[in-house]
Amino acid sequence: MEKKEWYLEYEIQYNRPGLLGDISSLLGMMAINIVTINGVENSHRGMLLLCKDEEQIIRLKSILDTMDTIKVTKLRRPKLRDRLAVRHGRYIHSDVDDRKTFRFNREDLGVLVDFMAELFMKEGHKLVGIRGMPRVGKTESVVAASVCANKRWLFVSSTLLKQTVRNQLIDEEYREDNLYIIDGIVSARRASEQHWQLVREIMRLPATKVIEHPDIFVQETEYKLDDFDYIIELRNNDDEVITYETVEKPDMSMSDGFSMFDF
Known part of the structure; x- marks a missing residue:
């Protein structure tokens, strides 16, 4: 046995x-x-x-x-x-009312990367949302977890190094074992209809998708927070409030308008 x-x-x-x-x-x-x-x-x-x-x-x-x-x-x-908990000697805390929401502080980045890597290694469709204020380490943690999970990551929209808004992928980028990263603010505020067609294609793939700023993403799309399998919240400290009050609806004739979330 x-x-x-x-x-x-x-x-x-x-x-x-x-x-x-x-x-x-x-x-x-x-x-x-x-x-x-x-x-x-x-x-x-x-x-x-x-x-x-x-x-x-x-x-x-x-x-x-x-x-x-x-x-x-x-x-x-x-x-x-x-x-x-055994590996790191500490609990991963979830929301009392919403058990699919998990909370981390910046000092817990090692635990967060390990947690996401375990999620990414599971086969099949997973939709993960990650909330947090600018420069708290969201994108960097997702990329690090992808490396740990031996996954190839693709930025569909992002502001990690420079603003990225993809309107198409090449054939080899459509893979179920890839990990697709979408910045909800960039896609919702600055993207074209061609970009949204690409996002919808990716959302239908049986692969792992990570949406940064999922609350903004669902405001501007047909998707709902209930569609997410996991929601991760990353804060600088326990008292920090994650807010989108600084996000302004941009003038579409201008190239800027993101306030502090344009990083």
């Missing part, structure tokens, strides 16, 4: 010497292997476990529940957030 991974997380109620050794010994006696172990914020510890039989996990849970030194908070098949 093939071994399966499980995620165990517990909160330490009384941190006495030898506590981790006792738990490790218990797992060893039950023929459950520890793959990875790390502290996970505050007094929590997380472990990735490997065992053959689910009955072993049920027995483990019943034994751990009798221990007054710890409180089991999670014991389940590992989710992406569990793996990253």
